[in-house]
Amino acid sequence: MHENLFKINEKEYILPGSRACQGCGLSIAYRYILKALRENTIVAIPPSCLCVLHGLYPNTSVTVPALNITFAGNAASASGIVAALTALNRPDITVLALSGDGGTYDIGIQSLSGAAERNTDFIFACYDNEAYMNTGTQRSGATPMGAVTTTTPVLTKKDHKKDFIRIMEAHNIPYIATVSPAYPIDLYEKFVKAKRIKGTRYIQIDTPCPPGWGYPAKDTVKIGKLAVETGIFPLLEIEDGKLRLTGRSNTLSVKGKRMPIIHYVERQMRFRKMSIEQLNQLQSWVDKRWNDFTNRADN
Amino acid sequence: MSEIRIITGNEAAALAVTLCEPKVVAAYPITPQTKISELLSMYVETGTLKAEYVRVESEHSALTVLISASTVGARVFTATSSNGLLYMHEQLHWAAGSRLPIVMCCVNRGVGAPWSIFNDQQDSMSQRDTGWIQLYCRDNQEIIDTVIQAYRIAEQVYIPTMVCYDGFVLSHTMMPVEIPEAAQVKNFLPPYRPHTFLDPERPRTINPVFFPWRRENAEGVLCDGYMEMRYKLQRDFDTSLEVIEDVNVQYTDLFGRNYGGLIWEYQTGDADIFVTGMGSIAQEATLAVDALREEGIKIGVVGIRSFRPFPKEKLIHAFSRARIIIVFQKAISYGNEGGLSTEVKAALYGSGIDAPVHDYIAGLGGRDVKTRELIAAIRDTLERSGGGDCKNKTTWLNCHRG
Ligand SMILES: Cc1ncc(C[n+]2csc(CCOP(=O)(O)OP(=O)(O)O)c2C)c(N)n1
Ligand code: SF4
Numbered sequence: 253m254h255e256n257l258f259k260i261n262e263k264e265y266i267l268p269g270s271r272a273c274q275g276c277g278l279s280i281a282y283r284y285i286l287k288a289l290r291e292n293t294i295v296a297i298p299p300s301c302l303c304v305l306h307g308l309y310p311n312t313s314v315t316v317p318a319l320n321i322t323f324a325g326n327a328a329s330a331s332g333i334v335a336a337l338t339a340l341n342r343p344d345i346t347v348l349a350l351s352g353d354g355g356t357y358d359i360g361i362q363s364l365s366g367a368a369e370r371n372t373d374f375i376f377a378c379y380d381n382e383a384y385m386n387t388g389t390q391r392s393g394a395t396p397m398g399a400v401t402t403t404t405p406v407l408t409k410k411d412h413k414k415d416f417i418r419i420m421e422a423h424n425i426p427y428i429a430t431v432s433p434a435y436p437i438d439l440y441e442k443f444v445k446a447k448r449i450k451g452t453r454y455i456q457i458d459t460p461c462p463p464g465w466g467y468p469a470k471d472t473v474k475i476g477k478l479a480v481e482t483g484i485f486p487l488l489e490i491e492d493g494k495l496r497l498t499g500r501s502n503t504l505s506v507k508g509k510r511m512p513i514i515h516y517v518e519r520q521m522r523f524r525k526m527s528i529e530q531l532n533q534l535q536s537w538v539d540k541r542w543n544d545f546t547n548r549a550d551n
Numbered sequence: 552m553s554e555i556r557i558i559t560g561n562e563a564a565a566l567a568v569t570l571c572e573p574k575v576v577a578a579y580p581i582t583p584q585t586k587i588s589e590l591l592s593m594y595v596e597t598g599t600l601k602a603e604y605v606r607v608e609s610e611h612s613a614l615t616v617l618i619s620a621s622t623v624g625a626r627v628f629t630a631t632s633s634n635g636l637l638y639m640h641e642q643l644h645w646a647a648g649s650r651l652p653i654v655m656c657c658v659n660r661g662v663g664a665p666w667s668i669f670n671d672q673q674d675s676m677s678q679r680d681t682g683w684i685q686l687y688c689r690d691n692q693e694i695i696d697t698v699i700q701a702y703r704i705a706e707q708v709y710i711p712t713m714v715c716y717d718g719f720v721l722s723h724t725m726m727p728v729e730i731p732e733a734a735q736v737k738n739f740l741p742p743y744r745p746h747t748f749l750d751p752e753r754p755r756t757i758n759p760v761f762f763p764w765r766r767e768n769a770e771g772v773l774c775d776g777y778m779e780m781r782y783k784l785q786r787d788f789d790t791s792l793e794v795i796e797d798v799n800v801q802y803t804d805l806f807g808r809n810y811g812g813l814i815w816e817y818q819t820g821d822a823d824i825f826v827t828g829m830g831s832i833a834q835e836a837t838l839a840v841d842a843l844r845e846e847g848i849k850i851g852v853v854g855i856r857s858f859r860p861f862p863k864e865k866l867i868h869a870f871s872r873a874r875i876i877i878v879f880q881k882a883i884s885y886g887n888e889g890g891l892s893t894e895v896k897a898a899l900y901g902s903g904i905d906a907p908v909h910d911y912i913a914g915l916g917g918r919d920v921k922t923r924e925l926i927a928a929i930r931d932t933l934e935r936s937g938g939g940d941c942k943n944k945t946t947w948l949n950c951h952r953g
């Protein structure tokens with residue numbers, strides 16, 4: 253099944269007046285996620301930009317039910333929602349835990365790992381803007397090497413980002429995917445598919461962020477596309493252990509040519525202090541991962 | 552007919568929970584609580600308890616699961632002790648702020664470092680300001696009855712409720728317990744009605760960011776700010792004083808056992824010397840009182856069952872003829888004194904009762920508290936003070952201070 257733009261659910265679930273920044277990659281992704289999951293959905297929210305996007309009490313711009321919880325517990329919160337829905341015999345509701353990279357890679361990893369190990373019947377989506385944006389762009393376990401953040405202000409981040417896809421793969425869950433708001437049809441299709449699968453489904457969303465990454469708000473889609481074109485963010489799906497590259501990443505693996513990472517890096521102020529050495533290391537990191545994925549790919 | 556069984560405190564708690572039919576249970580092992588979660592796992596797996604049991608990876612997650620399950624509309628339960636309770640700290644506040652009638656057993660145990668698996672009440676007392684009702688039990692019969700009462704109380708005032716009892720002293724010690732009849736419990740405990748629903752039919756964002764001031768909603772109605780929400784929790788704690796008393800009266804009518812509600816009294820009729828405390832140490836003090844009364848000392852016990860809400864009015868009334876008050880407690884507020892002494896003194900301030908309040912720290916980390924030690928401590932207090940001198944003096948009972 254391949255959807256096109258005309259097949260995407262026309263209904264809007266986020267009304268005008270969200271609190272996100274202009275050009276926010278999360279807003280675009282969230283809009284398509286809710287279109288894919290539709291109204292019978294409950295969203296679990298940790299403190300993050302998503303919490304702010306939802307608005308200030310007593311008003312919200314989002315028309316699906318949502319529950320805020322503390323930073324470390326979003327996957328446990330979703331587990332509680334799922335358990336209660338099961339106990340109260342309401343199996344038709346999709347439960348989505350949507351966390352930032354901090355709420356996934358760092359403080360949220362324990363409850364996510366527990367929920368995934370129990371194969372809790374929910375979708376955990378991580379919108380990865382590669383830093384703690386809500387508190388002012390501090391480094392996270394998802395920040396790439398060479399990025400300036402407010403806690404790596406001079407020397408930049410020294411370590412590579414955690415490979416969270418591999419961490420989630422090690423949990424043997426039925427569905428893993430990566431998506432980007434720059435490719436909304438691919439994103440939409442993967443969430444529609446995830447909705448139909450039982451058990452823990454993990455989806456990672458590349459989330460360009462104008463203020464955090466340092467690029468003009470109009471360039472969010474462009475930056476998202478460059479992440480895919482350079483291979484730093486491959487679009488893929490892993491179902492029952494089988495990896496498949498999707499969309500533009502699949503085309504690139506078959507016949508295209510990946511762009512060097514410099515084209516992605518040079519457009520973002522967060523990389524302004526990156527050394528040549530770091531750039532080379534980042535390129536090798538990207539190449540190795542890309543080769544791992546394409547070698548494994550079963551397209 | 553209700554049946555009598557010889558069981559431990561933990562078994563009493565697990566049976567009480569089963570009678571209350573929670574829909575979601577989540578717990579994480581820690582001594583001396585563990586047996587409750589093991590028993591509940593078994594009841595769920597054998598179908599005795601029809602509930603979802605979420606085998607979480609931490610206490611933080613245990614309470615998180617319950618917060619969300621309770622918001623969806625399920626009655627819920629967990630149990631913990633010591634560092635497990637402390638690991639929940641953030642969620643204790645979240646549960647109370649969300650106004651969820653979660654019931655938890657805290658099987659009281661000392662807190663590390665250094666490690667101790669044995670009993671004191673530092674764990675729950677250090678969580679005093681998290682917005683939970685805290686009820687302390689004296690024996691296993693009171694545990695089974697208090698858990699049932701706790702659901703009634705919590706679901707009436709929408710405040711989470713902790714049922715506290717002493718680790719090992721009660722949790723692992725057997726006594727005959729009358730098991731309430733299931734039909735009667737059903738009668739006593741109406742089904743849980745959530746105050747807010749997490750439901751696609753009625754979409755809303757629950758617990759978003761609040762601003763310091765009140766704000767209008769889309770219809771122009773002025774809605775609560777953060778401070779109004781806090782005020783309402785405190786206001787409902789005031790209401791809970793009556794509710795706890797009321798529930799005790801109704802429970803007594805149905806089941807024939809009376810725990811006094813907020814406080815209980817023993818031999819206080821003619822007393823002018825009062826011993827007070829919470830849980831098993833207060834029960835132990837009744838034995839000390841029996842012995843001292845034989846010598847003609849007019850002494851009685853006021854047991855504090857509800858630490859939060861703190862029953863100020865009740866205590867003023869109970870202590871109205873007090874000449875001397877002695878507090879035995881299994882916790883310390885470092886840099887000051889035993890927390891319960893501070894609370895008792897504050898309650899009496901301005902009441903006209905100016906009895907000295909003697910502060911005893913006892914039984915930390917499971918140090919045995921024998922009746923004869925309580926008797927000696929009371930005698931010593933009476934000789935020492937005859938009335939006045941107790942300012943800033945905390946006595947460490949049965950503790951080497953070399
Ligand atoms: C226990 C706890 N520690 C710290 C915070 C402060 N805090 C709130 S949001 C946030 C960063 C969130 O980062 P991420 O998950 O990446 O989401 P983003 O803000 O980038 O959308 C932090 C550190 C908190 N709310 N709770
Ligand atoms: S900081 Fe970034 S992720 Fe957060 S709302 Fe703004 S653009 Fe979106």
Ligand SMILES: [Mg+2]
Nearest residue numbers: 352353383385
């Ligand atoms: Mg982030």
